Amino acid sequence: MARPEARADAVRQSFGPLPLVHGLLALVCLGGFIAIAAAWPALWQLALADAGLAYGIAGGFLGLVALTGLLALLAHRRTRRVQPGYRGRGRLMARSLHSVVALLVTLVPLAIFFHGSTKAFETGFAFSYAHDEAYYALPMVLRTALIISGVVAVVALLLDLILAISTWFLLPERFRKGFWLVFDALALAGFVWATATLPIRPEEEGLEFVLEPGIRLALTSLFALRVTVRALPFVMHSLERVTFELTIAARHLRSKKSGFLAAIGGLSILAVSVSTCMLTAVLSVMGGFRDDLKQKILGNQAHIVVDQDEERPFEGWDDVLGRVRGIDGVEGATPFVRGEVMVSSTSNRAGAVLRGIDPESVGDVTDLVDNITNGRMDYLIHPDRLLNLPAEERRSILPLDIELGSDDEGDAPEIEVIDDPAEPAAAPEEADDEPIRDLDEFLREDAPLDQTEVADADVLPGIVVGKELARTLRLFVGDELDVVSPLGELGPAGPMPKARRFRVAAIFYSGMYEYDMKMAYVLLPNAQRFLSTGGAISGIEVKTREVDRAPEIAQAIADELETGTPGRPELRVQDWQELNKNLFGALALEKLAMFVTLGIAILIAGFCVFGTLTLMVQEKGREVGILQAMGTRARAVVSIFLWEGFLIGIYGALMGLGMGYVVVFILEHFGVKLNPEVYYIDRLPVHTDPMEFVAVGVSAVVICLVATLFPAYLASRMRPVDALRQL
């Protein structure tokens, strides 16, 4: 019981003030290390802007490190003269040695910094900037030194952490208590200050906006952590008053245990919290992707589609449209015709889905109109206007914003319409892999704007294509393209593909690759004629006022169509979830798979809990015997250990959920940039579902409880005498 105290006493006596010096040293050194690590990138920036300040700060670091090194050397000299317990001495020696190494290691980059120019300093942090040209400009020896110092610095940082923790406990308890008191006061002050003055989330994009909310988040998290640490004894104390089993369980967990059990106990709490943190973060990100997808689907697609089998034409739809619009909860409805087609420009061709739409009502149902980035919906109805676009409007609509807002091309309007029908030779050769930007450059040089003349071109029906399709076919607004239907008319030599020429009226960007690549919209009558459907349509798209009510409104529509007059029971009504059943099914499955995979991480944490509790049963076996001798039933013994598992689980889960919340908060508000070329989305989407947090927490606790079952059973099966004979 009193052994650690006694040892600390012995150490204190034999060392004199040395542990104090060392503990402080550990803190200073650790702080210095963290500061240096944190400051390297900043220093790099600073050196570019203000070399003098950077030199000053670097000099300050050098002084700090030199000071800690000096202290370490002094302490090291003293350890030889005193005769402390060899463990404490070992720790102090290790610390001293380490400090010297740290000094040397930190000196290397600093020396380079002082020796070399700002340019050389840019390479200071070997790993981040290793790809930098300046880095390769350095002589080989320096580069090697940088890399070595980087590696050693990382190892040293870890070592420092361990050493700092271990020497920390050589400090007198009074000092440690005082330290925490001051620390907590500072944490409280920091928290209050941050809450009062700093923004909670970045106001704009960019590194400089992240700093302040970042500091606030860090201070808040630190404060929350300290509050939990402080509150824990009180919580445990009040738990003890609840039931007898809980009393014993709480005491077992709080008691000083043998080193290994304490370590594995701490480890199992850590394991539970890390795994729950991971699981919540991953689920939130997956939820974010799902939400993003849902939003995009709902933006491009109707909530409900009324259609019929492909074979039979959907006639008499005017009446149906009217009736659907009359149903409560329906915001808008629009007819459409769809068919698989092939589209080709002079440079390329691609498969697409041709959709005939009613431009008047399509805006009520989908976001198509809002998604248009170039051109206008108006040109679909009046394609003749495409022929003589006013110069400045053409300017504003001509540049194809290909790089997704990543570069602002102020000078781009010079680009010419790609496909001048008069001279098809001007179109670039087949060069799929050639970046578009080069194409722009090419066009910029060869075809100045004022040379373009499109006045005598034909008036062609308009077509709206997606951004990806436009990019593949190298289309700009006003360009022509051919649409080929595989189901053509019957020619003299059998069926012949039917081809029509359209002119690009607008380009849209929905944010969903499938749509941007596949969709081409034309006017309903044009599509009907082209696809030879006569007066029939493919279906009616419906938008509801509330997405969540889509299934029930779909049912209402189905009922109306079936029972109303005239009855149209052959029509099929599907809501968006049914329409995208496969997609969402796959997403749900993926999420489930993720839950299971990461759930296995919790399971492993559960093994840790299992180990802890089994050891606990071993270690506390004698106490179980005593309790049994006093009349504790086997059931109560089981519940004592179940409570212990529960407490470990709930503590770990709460910590994990807290950490997970912080991670999700960071992801959501500080944003992780994604490569839009790959993910088709510019930052990591996050959707937090409180129910998911609850589910993860509950499953972590349940797994911990299950892991406890066997050890608890084991404990209850011990016979009092056997337990009592254990010493």
Added chain:
Amino acid sequence: MTEPAAETAVETAAAETAAVETAAAVAPAEPASRPLRERLLVAEGLHKRFLHEGSVVEVLKGVDLVIDEGEMVCVVGQSGAGKSTLLHLLGTLDLPSKGTITFADRDLTRMSSSELAAFRNEKIGFVFQFHHLLPEFDAIENVMMPGLVRGMNRGPLRERATALLEEVGLAHRFKHRPGELSGGEQQRVALARALVMEPAVVMADEPTGNLDSETSEAIHQLFFQLNATRRTTFLIVTHSRDLAARMPRVVSMKDGKVLTDERRPDAEFAAAAAPHTEPPAVDAPPVEPAAEEPEEALPAS
């Protein structure tokens, strides 16, 4: 157990003295011939074997014992004779390999483990040879523990525990954990814990083994006093000749068998009378929280 009035106790003691005198010649193996007392704990043909590395160790080889209600029994014998084992069997902490134990006509060997747990909690108070306090709890909580096991309210329980600790002279050590108590203090806490539920039987395995003679004496007085006032039955294993000499009944064991079983009415009488002639050993030493002497002795009164 309800507390009988002191007079009844004295009466019974007197009656018993007479009864024992008449039955003095009767062999101890036939307790049925002593009708004036209720048979409380009866063990018949107790055998206990242990399997030790493949070979059978026979620790108890047929022990018969009858303990009457309100009796004070002392078990003596050389080390390894099986005294602790016998105590464990009688206290239902272990099952005999053969033989039966009945308590107030209930067969303990046939009871389920949860019935036994309730039985132990209610009827039996243990003082173990190695104290066996719960290291995470302080003295007063350790004393309260049997009550907490039963689910009693903390308030009255704490009062009772406080009174008992004062009685064993530990008023100044309430908040100390077992690790911060001397061996003798631990033993006294264990004793207080055994008594807190006012059990019918107290089974004590060398309860004063670690104590100086004065403190031991005070504890022994406490036993006799409780026996007289509450008619608590005591079963005490001891190596102390002094105590054995003053106990009304001494069972001596050797090699797992009962060697002799003598009753000495005069001894009992002397002991029972003692608390009335001497002040009870409740005088706690003056409260000195700073005092750190390893052995805390009760001052002689």
